[in-house]
Amino acid sequence: MKVTIAVVGSTAFCQRAEAMTLPKDISINCYRYKHPTEAPSLLQKLKPCHAILFSGSLPYEAAEKVVQKLSIPSFYLQQNENTIAVTLLYLASEKNLSIHELSIDSKDSTHIEHVLRDMDHLSVMGKPAIHELATTSDLQAVVNFHLAHYRSGRTKMAVTSVHAVYDQLEAAEIPAFRMIDPVSNITRSLEHAAQQAQLQRSEATKIAVGLLKVHLPDSFNHEIVEQLASHLHAQSMQEEDIFQLYTTLGTIEFALQTEQFTQLIHSLSPIASLAFGCGQTIVEARENAASALELERKSDSHGVFMLDEKKQLHGPLPTVIPAVAMKLEDPDLLDISSKTSLSPAVISKLIQFNHFRQASSFTANDLASYLEVSRRTAERTIKKLIDQELIKTVGEEMTYAQGRPRALYQLHLPIY
Incomplete structure (x- = not known):
């Protein structure tokens, strides 16, 4: 199956990604920003995709609260020693710049330290000025770091990991260079995102069974079973006071993200109890659902529980505020x-x-x-x-x- 990955990044990064020769089973849709803080708003425009890859940690961290509500895996391109080495090699060979003439900002300064340690024959020439990017980095502070070192004469070039910082340095007429993201790093990140998307899709198709046990038959409205089956796209069967709902894990996970479904399951207590089970077979899934129902009865917590094929109990569900609602005013x-x-x-x-x-x-x-x-x-x-x-x-x-x-x-x- 071909995997579609949404790439969220700067214009320059997206242009680089679009120019690459991608693995034949991967396609990308790019969403461009001028500043990493725009990443959350870009996610609201996502078209159908299987995974998201951010161009770096800053846009990922800016969008983290939104990402946590999404049902698809999300990742960001991480800098490593390869990124630093390729960038330093280019500046030395093409710009004739020594390491000590550079100011560098990086998410993890240990990568720079590792590269410098491997190049110990250059250590006598000194180290670059290093600024480590924090989760809540003020980009103006990063710009000021490079400006101060250049204007004092301590450096000749600013090397930045943030495209928005590069644009500001260019506007200030300060020699600046964007950290090079090697094609191999981007390709590996896309392949990893595709593999995780495939794994998630495989998990989503696992068999799941829901058991709805009625405690107060005289107060029970049988239309609830039809409503549950509709939300879960499930086949339902009745055995005495228990209704069985046959569906998939992915369908349950999606339903739990919807406001209508969560309101429905909250309305069950104390008239009825609902529990889910997953497994490699229908029999295993039903047995796990029965165990979850029993564990729910003995638990002090009220809500819906699920027992997976590894006998791990999840619940009460949902664990997060539903993200999918009928927004008629949008x-x-x-x-x-x-x-x-x-x-x-x-x-x-x-x-x-x-x-x-x-x-x-x-x-x-x-x-x-x-x-x-x-x-x-x-x-x-x-x-x-x-x-x-x-x-x-x-x-x-x-x-x-x-x-x-x-x-x-x-x-x-x-x-x-």
């Missing part, structure tokens, strides 16, 4: 609604569907099932989105039954 959502003549509620559901699919293609039947509408209604919705270039056809799916192959689509709506 101006971008309202704008899409106006262009497509679809209601804000339908657009919001489409964004949730986009989030749930995570860049996977889908058929009209898939969309109809999620929206709980007829296939004809789903096809009309797709047509309206195609007219506004918010959806595109990406292939066809052959069916075992007779008839024409079904079109495969991919949404191009922001997923977060």
Whole structure:
């Protein structure tokens, strides 16, 4: 499966990434910023993808609170000794600059120390001026560090890891150089992100069973079972006072991020209890769900618990505030609604569907099932989105039954 990675970085970094020859199973979409603090707002514009790679630690740290709410893995390109060595080699060979003539800012100064130790024959020439970037680094302080060393005559060149710092130094007419991110480092980071995305997708398809035990039958509304099955895209079965819901781990994790589902499960107590189990087989998953239900009964904590295939208990769930909600007041959502003549509620559901699919293609039947509408209604919705270039056809799916192959689509709506 081809993996799509969102690359969040400066214009220069994105241009470098786009010019690379990528592994055949990886594609990238770049989101450019002028300053690392813009990273959180860029995440709100993400199109379907499987992972996110930030160009460095500063944009990652700026967006960390947002990243924690996302259902896809996120990483940042880390500097290492290779980054420092390649940069120093270039400056020595092409700019004829000695190490002691440089001021350098870096996330981890130990990388510079390691390279200098390996180049001990140059130690007699002195070390560069080093500024270590902190999590809450004031970029103006970094600029001032380089300015002070250059204007005092102690250095001839500022080497920076932050593109926004480079731009300010250039504007001040201070000789500056951006740290070189070796192509090998970028490639390895993209490959690592792709591997983690594949692993997460594999985990998400694991079999999961939910057990809903009714304690007060006279007060129990059976419509709750249908609502739970709808949120979990599950098949339900009843055995006496217990309802079984068959689904996948990924579907449960997504449902727990939605406000509607969490409100529903909170409404169960004390009438009923819900627990989940995961496993390599349905039998194992059901046994783990039964164990989770029993452990929940004995626990002082109230909520939903899950026992995974490693017999590890998780809960009470959800552990974070739901990130996916029906935001009918969002101006971008309202704008899409106006262009497509679809209601804000339908657009919001489409964004949730986009989030749930995570860049996977889908058929009209898939969309109809999620929206709980007829296939004809789903096809009309797709047509309206195609007219506004918010959806595109990406292939066809052959069916075992007779008839024409079904079109495969991919949404191009922001997923977060």
